[in-house]
Amino acid sequence: MNASETIAAIRADARFAKAAETLAAEHDRTVADVITLTEIPSPPFGEEQRAGAYLAMLRAHGLEEVEQDEIGNVMGIRRGFGNGEILVVAAHLDTVFPAGTDVRVRREGTKLFAPGVSDDTWSLAVNLAFIRALDAAGIRTRQDLLFVGDVGEEGLGDLRGVRHLFAQSRHRPRIQAFLTVDSPQVEHIVSGGVGSRRYRVTFRGPGGHSYAAFGLVNPMYAMAEAARGLAAVEVPKFPPTTHCVSVVSGGTSINAIANAVTIEVDLRSASAVELERLDQRFLAIVDDAVATENAARSTASGVITAEIARVGDRPAGETPAGSPIRDIAAAAVAAEGYAPQFEFSSTDANVPMSLGIPALKVGAGGRGGRAHSLEEWLDVEPKESLRGMRTTLAAILALAGMEGIG
Amino acid sequence: MNASETIAAIRADARFAKAAETLAAEHDRTVADVITLTEIPSPPFGEEQRAGAYLAMLRAHGLEEVEQDEIGNVMGIRRGFGNGEILVVAAHLDTVFPAGTDVRVRREGTKLFAPGVSDDTWSLAVNLAFIRALDAAGIRTRQDLLFVGDVGEEGLGDLRGVRHLFAQSRHRPRIQAFLTVDSPQVEHIVSGGVGSRRYRVTFRGPGGHSYAAFGLVNPMYAMAEAARGLAAVEVPKFPPTTHCVSVVSGGTSINAIANAVTIEVDLRSASAVELERLDQRFLAIVDDAVATENAARSTASGVITAEIARVGDRPAGETPAGSPIRDIAAAAVAAEGYAPQFEFSSTDANVPMSLGIPALKVGAGGRGGRAHSLEEWLDVEPKESLRGMRTTLAAILALAGMEGIG
Numbered sequence: 001m002n003a004s005e006t007i008a009a010i011r012a013d014a015r016f017a018k019a020a021e022t023l024a025a026e027h028d029r030t031v032a033d034v035i036t037l038t039e040i041p042s043p044p045f046g047e048e049q050r051a052g053a054y055l056a057m058l059r060a061h062g063l064e065e066v067e068q069d070e071i072g073n074v075m076g077i078r079r080g081f082g083n084g085e086i087l088v089v090a091a092h093l094d095t096v097f098p099a100g101t102d103v104r105v106r107r108e109g110t111k112l113f114a115p116g117v118s119d120d121t122w123s124l125a126v127n128l129a130f131i132r133a134l135d136a137a138g139i140r141t142r143q144d145l146l147f148v149g150d151v152g153e154e155g156l157g158d159l160r161g162v163r164h165l166f167a168q169s170r171h172r173p174r175i176q177a178f179l180t181v182d183s184p185q186v187e188h189i190v191s192g193g194v195g196s197r198r199y200r201v202t203f204r205g206p207g208g209h210s211y212a213a214f215g216l217v218n219p220m221y222a223m224a225e226a227a228r229g230l231a232a233v234e235v236p237k238f239p240p241t242t243h244c245v246s247v248v249s250g251g252t253s254i255n256a257i258a259n260a261v262t263i264e265v266d267l268r269s270a271s272a273v274e275l276e277r278l279d280q281r282f283l284a285i286v287d288d289a290v291a292t293e294n295a296a297r298s299t300a301s302g303v304i305t306a307e308i309a310r311v312g313d314r315p316a317g318e319t320p321a322g323s324p325i326r327d328i329a330a331a332a333v334a335a336e337g338y339a340p341q342f343e344f345s346s347t348d349a350n351v352p353m354s355l356g357i358p359a360l361k362v363g364a365g366g367r368g369g370r371a372h373s374l375e376e377w378l379d380v381e382p383k384e385s386l387r388g389m390r391t392t393l394a395a396i397l398a399l400a401g402m403e404g405i406g
Numbered sequence: 407m408n409a410s411e412t413i414a415a416i417r418a419d420a421r422f423a424k425a426a427e428t429l430a431a432e433h434d435r436t437v438a439d440v441i442t443l444t445e446i447p448s449p450p451f452g453e454e455q456r457a458g459a460y461l462a463m464l465r466a467h468g469l470e471e472v473e474q475d476e477i478g479n480v481m482g483i484r485r486g487f488g489n490g491e492i493l494v495v496a497a498h499l500d501t502v503f504p505a506g507t508d509v510r511v512r513r514e515g516t517k518l519f520a521p522g523v524s525d526d527t528w529s530l531a532v533n534l535a536f537i538r539a540l541d542a543a544g545i546r547t548r549q550d551l552l553f554v555g556d557v558g559e560e561g562l563g564d565l566r567g568v569r570h571l572f573a574q575s576r577h578r579p580r581i582q583a584f585l586t587v588d589s590p591q592v593e594h595i596v597s598g599g600v601g602s603r604r605y606r607v608t609f610r611g612p613g614g615h616s617y618a619a620f621g622l623v624n625p626m627y628a629m630a631e632a633a634r635g636l637a638a639v640e641v642p643k644f645p646p647t648t649h650c651v652s653v654v655s656g657g658t659s660i661n662a663i664a665n666a667v668t669i670e671v672d673l674r675s676a677s678a679v680e681l682e683r684l685d686q687r688f689l690a691i692v693d694d695a696v697a698t699e700n701a702a703r704s705t706a707s708g709v710i711t712a713e714i715a716r717v718g719d720r721p722a723g724e725t726p727a728g729s730p731i732r733d734i735a736a737a738a739v740a741a742e743g744y745a746p747q748f749e750f751s752s753t754d755a756n757v758p759m760s761l762g763i764p765a766l767k768v769g770a771g772g773r774g775g776r777a778h779s780l781e782e783w784l785d786v787e788p789k790e791s792l793r794g795m796r797t798t799l800a801a802i803l804a805l806a807g808m809e810g811i812g
Contacts, residue, residue, distance in 0.1 A: 210650035218650065220652075223654075224631075227627060231624070244662075246660045252653070258652060
């Protein structure tokens with residue numbers, strides 16, 4: 001059977017119908033769960049409280065080997081009937097919002113408003129709904145399903161949760177594929193993992209009085225040279241590759257040559273090769289900028305140096321066209337009448353993609369928007385939500401091997 | 407008589423000897439005055455309290471027309487016997503130190519330590535000592551002496567006190583020459599007034615996500631282009647002309663194109679012509695940088711603009727070699743055995759210099775150092791202090807026309 005036939009067979013099965021009925025019957029509980037979880041703050045590097053609550057939920061859902069790992073991820077296994085191969089079904093625990101953000105949920109009709117409610121708290125609740133639906137329908141899978149609530153997906157979290165899972169977990173050798181359920185819309189499938197390298201570069205120099213010490217090297221100009229250098233670097237449109245000098249600060253007084261100027265730089269590419277090339281180019285640009293400034297003005301009181309700190313490193317990767325996991329995800333999306341779109345983004349799936357493990361970001365169902373803003377919202381209107389949930393549940397079953405299908 | 411002969415005649419006069427004796431006899435009082443005044447905080451734009459105290463001192467010294475003007479300067483006249491022409495003898499009331507700085511004076515032997523003690527509080531006290539010495543010796547001058555304690559000499563004060571004196575004072579038409587007594591060392595005579603133009607330039611753009619909005623114009627690169635442009639501007643060594651991009655800030659997040667980047671820029675020259683040329687050049691560089699960035703990347707979401715605020719404007723000027731006031735000051739300095747040096751700096755004398763009025767910065771006597779730092783000090787050791795005071799007093803008398811000399 002090809003992917004479409006497999007999805008069709010699953011959707012035609014009475015057990016899948018029972019699972020879908022359970023999702024519908026339990027919808028209010030799923031909504032209650034997302035509200036509960038959303039109102040537990042989970043700022044970057046502060047996911048402990050939500051992780052603890054989710055760990056208890058995973059345990060209450062009857063999973064095996066429920067645990068929290070060293071980095072803070074929580075997980076548990078829904079055992080399959082096969083040889084112990086694993087499909088990971090993940091959602092991330094962290095939000096972009098700092099500690100102290102008001103995370104109370106405001107409801108207007110079927111819409112929930114709260115920071116983090118759709119990115120990615122909804123998926124945490126929906127993954128629990130999947131477990132209940134599978135149990136209620138008595139559905140078994142060949143592969144074990146490893147449900148994970150992971151830390152560190154956002155920003156400077158640098159994918160540390162999933163990175164740790166693939167670097168350290170005892171489950172690692174048995175993981176065959178990886179789905180991260182992230183944000184509601186199911187038609188947006190991320191198959192290209194945009195990697196990034198992030199730098200904080202501090203240009204230092206001797207400083208001095210703006211008038212009396214005129215002619216000395218100035219770290220401001222080395223910074224400007226580096227910024228101009230990076231701005232001029234041409235990058236391919238496909239695979240998408242980008243660069244940005246994002247933040248700058250330096251100097252103390254209008255009548256002084258600065259001692260130090262710092263920039264923060266974001267380099268991204270969907271191609272590991274292009275990202276590495278851009279990275280090397282940027283580092284050379286910084287070296288050249290320092291040398292140019294040291295040659296342009298006097299170094300009698302000291303030279304310009306650059307201190308380069310890598311503050312982010314997300315691997316690039318791609319689950320290429322023709323991969324069975326892509327065909328299955330697309331078939332599941334199409335079967336519910338959506339038009340599947342494969343996209344590039346930076347998600348937890350970057351890590352397995354970079355390791356050559358089939359991986360996608362899929363959706364949890366429903367509609368949401370304004371992610372990363374205080375106006376973030378999630379529409380849990382049942383019809384659309386359940387349509388999306390069925391989509392991703394069918395994909396999970398096709399990937400993990402539903403008993404009696406195919 | 408040439409300048410040296412005039413100075414020699416003054417120094418040989420019995421009345422000058424009596425004045426010098428008075429300075430010596432009253433030295434402890436002069437030291438007491440500098441301590442009293444130093445311990446009255448006088449931060450930028452907060453000179454009121456010290457101005458009030460100094461006003462009372464000027465009045466107690468028997469000056470006429472003692473007053474505070476609209477901008478905050480305090481002043482009074484020691485009447486001459488001539489036609490009402492005026493020599494201004496000024497010192498500045500303000501210090502660089504912000505409100506809340508501990509301004510208590512610590513004394514070690516003949517050294518006084520306190521913020522502002524030598525720049526320029528000592529000169530305020532010494533100018534009072536000059537009045538007492540002239541009175542005690544019965545010395546009359548042809549010109550009126552207008553003693554001024556002025557506001558706004560430091561930093562963003564932008565010379566507003568003396569600027570006001572020359573723009574608004576009823577005395578203005580009668581002012582023939584201007585001495586600002588500023589800092590102890592008398593051998594350093596400032597005859598070149600370094601002017602400055604100071605700008606705060608904010609480059610603005612539409613901003614956007616560093617990855618998703620890649621290709622949009624970035625104010626960071628317009629800033630960098632402008633900074634590099636200014637750095638490359640060649641300026642004359644004489645008259646000394648300098649430029650500096652001093653302070654930079656902008657951007658909010660490593661994964662965002664900045665909405666705004668701000669630089670602070672200091673342009674200086676001892677030549678009004680060169681300063682104007684540099685100023686126009688800088689403004690053109692900013693325009694060009696904006697245009698370059700708008701041409702280099704997409705303006706689909708908005709263009710780069712530059713908001714230019716002039717935050718400082720000190721006029722340049724020079725009292726040229728050959729001016730009688732320079733010859734007299736040099737002769738007075740040399741007569742006490744010092745080697746006079748004519749220097750470029752930015753002082754209250756910039757304003758009259760820029761108007762073509764003979765003006766110099768001269769010293770109050772004694773030794774001081776670490777001005778503008780919390781370790782600022784003044785050495786009031788009598789021998790050296792009195793030697794310096796006699797120097798400047800002789801110069802004042804030569805300039806204002808001592809009765810019976812020449």
